[in-house]
Amino acid sequence: MLISRISLLKYIYIPWHWLVLPMFYLYVDKFLGNTVIGVKKRFLLLSPFFIILCIHLSQLVYKFFFNAEYQIPSHFKRGIYIYLEFASFVFNVVVMIYTFKIISAYEKDLTFDFKWVKSETNWLKKLIITGLIVCVLWFIAIVFVVIYNLNQSLIFYPMWIGISILVYWIGYVGLNKSTQLRKRIELRKKRILEFKNKKGKYNLSSESKSFIKIEKQIKQKKLYLNPNLNLQLLSKILNLSQGYISQTLNSNSQLNFNEYVNSLRIDDAKHMLKSTDFDNYTIVAIGLECGFNSKSSFYSAFKKFTNKTPSEFKKNVRNP
Numbered sequence: 001m002l003i004s005r006i007s008l009l010k011y012i013y014i015p016w017h018w019l020v021l022p023m024f025y026l027y028v029d030k031f032l033g034n035t036v037i038g039v040k041k042r043f044l045l046l047s048p049f050f051i052i053l054c055i056h057l058s059q060l061v062y063k064f065f066f067n068a069e070y071q072i073p074s075h076f077k078r079g080i081y082i083y084l085e086f087a088s089f090v091f092n093v094v095v096m097i098y099t100f101k102i103i104s105a106y107e108k109d110l111t112f113d114f115k116w117v118k119s120e121t122n123w124l125k126k127l128i129i130t131g132l133i134v135c136v137l138w139f140i141a142i143v144f145v146v147i148y149n150l151n152q153s154l155i156f157y158p159m160w161i162g163i164s165i166l167v168y169w170i171g172y173v174g175l176n177k178s179t180q181l182r183k184r185i186e187l188r189k190k191r192i193l194e195f196k197n198k199k200g201k202y203n204l205s206s207e208s209k210s211f212i213k214i215e216k217q218i219k220q221k222k223l224y225l226n227p228n229l230n231l232q233l234l235s236k237i238l239n240l241s242q243g244y245i246s247q248t249l250n251s252n253s254q255l256n257f258n259e260y261v262n263s264l265r266i267d268d269a270k271h272m273l274k275s276t277d278f279d280n281y282t283i284v285a286i287g288l289e290c291g292f293n294s295k296s297s298f299y300s301a302f303k304k305f306t307n308k309t310p311s312e313f314k315k316n317v318r319n320p
Contacts, residue, residue, distance in 0.1 A: 013056045018049040018088055021095040021131065028099050028124055048091055052084060085142050093135055096128050103128075127169065211252035214238060214245060224264040227293040231257055262301040265290040269302065273314040283310045 022045035029037055056072075063070045103121050217238055223229055231242040238245065249260045268290045272278040278286060287298030287310065302310050 015049055015052040015056070015084075015088075018052055018091070019046070021092045021099075022046055022049070024127070024131075025095050025099045029102065031124070045095070048088075052088075055080070055084075082142065082145060085138075089135055089139050089142065092131070096131050096135075100125065100128050130165075130169070210244075210248050214240070214248060218261075218264065224261045225268075225289070225291040227288075227291050229261060229291070261291070263305060265292060266302055266305045269298070269310065270306070270313065273310060274317045283314070286310075 025045060026037060026042070029041075059070075059072050063072060103124055106121065218224055218234070221237075223234065223237065226233075231246060234245060235242045246257050249255065249257055253260050253263075255263060269286055272281075272286050272290075273283070281289075284295050284298070287295065287302070290298070292298035292301065299309060302308070302313070306313055308316065
């Protein structure tokens with residue numbers, strides 16, 4: 001109805017679908033800790049959008065200023081736009097593949113990174129899978145348009161709905177995760193100041209020199225804050241065999257490796273829950289900052305070592 005009243009509106013075309021995946025790629029790149037994104041990479045990602053936009057604008061200029069009878073090709077018939085849709089499909093799939101690759105490469109890097117938490121990449125993969133499903137619907141719609149020479153937008157509705165869901169999901173989850181990460185960075189800065197020159201407080205069950213050496217490394221370097229810490233990584237850091245580390249920890253702390261590491265994380269969490277200095281941070285943010293990779297694993301471990309949930313513990317220590 002609005003288009004019939006304002007005929008100019010039917011000529012307005014913004015190729016925004018050329019921007020969704022490139023912007024997602026840039027977000028992922030930033031999310032994973034790349035503070036500087038190269039000009040070349042930005043150009044390759046964003047230039048297709050501006051090229052397509054210029055193609056459309058050039059046709060509008062030609063129609064309105066040089067040849068009023070010129071018919072701008074339909075987006076739903078054979079012609080430049082339908083083939084640009086094919087090009088857009090290929091472009092977006094390629095961007096998703098490269099996005100998945102940088103996530104996978106990041107997860108395979110076992111080096112400890114205090115700035116970003118590797119466990120928070122799973123939701124990015126789910127977004128990529130959703131995007132691939134949308135692209136399949138998109139491709140099917142384009143094929144139908146070409147084969148049957150259709151001139152209807154109805155065939156593209158599933159794709160448009162899927163892209164809308166994807167955009168809203170990226171916006172909602174991305175904003176939530178970014179806010180959470182910003183809080184965790186602030187929290188980390190506060191903890192660095194607080195733990196500077198502070199000695200570990202874990203009670204030794206024996207005077208084992210080997211155990212003292214291993215524990216000192218784990219605590220002083222805050223290795224337990226790494227959600228990906230495992231025997232393999234610790235073995236490389238300490239230059240000791242995995243079996244030796246496991247046996248030493250077990251015989252001196254009466255805990256297996258995972259339990260021992262979680263006990264150190266819980267000690268940190270308890271300290272922060274007791275202190276009013278950390279009241280501005282959510283309990284989940286505190287748990288993730290202490291090295292747990294999910295809310296459920298944090299709550300499960302906390303309950304195991306304290307017989308209380310983090311909320312109950314915080315309430316009890318504040319109101320004895």
